[in-house]
Structure formats: structure tokens, C-alpha cells
Amino acid sequence: MASSSSSSSRSRYSASRVPGAPVRSLIRYRQGPLDYEPYDPCECRPPKKAAMWISWSDENPGRRYRSCYYSRRGGCKYFVWHDDPIDDPFLKQLVLDLRDQVWLLERLNSNLHD
Template sequence: MSYSISSSSRSASSSRPGFHGQNRSPVRYRVGPMDYKPPTPCECKHKPKAAMWISWSDENPGRRYKTRAMSRMGGCNFYEWHDDPIEDPFLKQLLIDLRDKVRLLERMNSELHRGAMAVQERQVVQAENRLAPVARLPATARCGYWKNVALFVLVVALVWNVLFV
């Protein structure tokens, strides 16, 4: 196993769960970033356990490294590779292609989900528009409508009484 301590290569190979964008992991972590043994303490004052992440950069796809969980916020420069680099160009390119395919499928899934939500919203609006015309009127107009209906009924009753009684 080769180890190196460097802060310059961190930006090229970071992959944080919950971090959105190109650097986030295309697959879920099977093991939590702190669930490894033996612990590797970082070089900070209290020597907390460094978290283990997976790099998904083009230079180091699938390669694990250890760094402080809060290192993006500054203060700690500890950085150590856990695995040796992948030397086989075929395997390296295969991991990169699979990473890109997963991200493409996630984007497509997200777009389809947004499209389905838009269709569902349109269906709700159409269902509301199919309601009786009175239900679509604003409250003030509905009051006027019912007053007119009541007035019409009253006029019909008066005419009936005058003509037929």
C-alpha cells in the first residue's frame, strides 16, 4: 500500500456522501466512512479519526482515501491514500465509463420524475376545470349567482300566483 499526505490532490479526488455535483459518489457507500479498522487519526490537535472516502475523479476512480470529515471547511490538511492507484488502463476507463453511465441514468430519472410531476399537476388542474361552472366562480360571483337564482324563482312563483291562482 502506498500512502501520501498532501492537500493539493484532495480537490482532484474528493467524493463526499451528500455532496452534490460531479464529485459525489455515483454509488451508495456500503460501509460508513468511519466504519473501518484500525483507525487512522488525523494530524489535528485532538487526533480525531479520519474518514475514508472513495475518489471518483478521472485520475483515481474507485480509489479510497482518508481525510478529515470536515476538511472542506478548512483547518485540517490531513490526506492519505488507502489503496494503490489502478495501473490497468482498461479497468480505470471501465470505472470512469460506469460512473458516467450511472450519472446519466440519474439525470434521466430526475427529468422523468419532473415530467411525471408536471403531468400530474396538469391533471389536477384539468379535474378542477371540469367542476360545475358555479364552483369555478369566485366567492363574490357565486353569491351574485345564487341571488339571481333566488330572484328568478321568486319571480316565477309570483307570475304563477298571478296567472293561475
């Protein structure tokens, strides 16, 4: 259900793209706190349900983790991995190559719109 809402928001976003505005990636980086269970509170006061993020770093491609939204701003320090790392070097490289191709196509598309 969450993926259908994200795909529709992507199409609306691309149709109304403003030149010079930051490009939203087609690769999801965040799953909202209401999109998954069980409840996993962060360390903020009052505690909030931590959002699930997706790492696209070279070390942990596609690996999900839960972290407070405010941790990116230097606030809450809550962080916990949700998935195990990809152990198979072939699969890890495949995910990295696909990520790089998506990023390349996004840059090309942005350049064409500009």
C-alpha cells in the first residue's frame, strides 16, 4: 500500500517540477512511521515512533534502519538496524550498480528538464 502512494506522489512531483528545485530520488530513502509495525519509539520526549530509512551507502546498500527524524538535525540519537547486511558480494554489487544507474538516469532527466 505504501508503494502505490509513493509512486503516485512521484508522478505528481515530476509533472510539476520547478526548474532549479532539488530532484526527488525515485529510490525511497524513508518509510513513514505509520507505514510499518511494530511500534518502535525513539528516545525523544515525548517518545515518537521512529521512521524507517533505507541506506543507499556503498557499505549498506538497500539496508533498512530505524532512526528518529530529528537525529539528522543533531537531536535524538536513536538508531537501530532493521535488516541484516547483504553478505553475498554479487548481490551487494548488483544493488550498488542498480542504484548508480537510477542516479545517472535522474541526473540525465534533470539536465533535460533544465
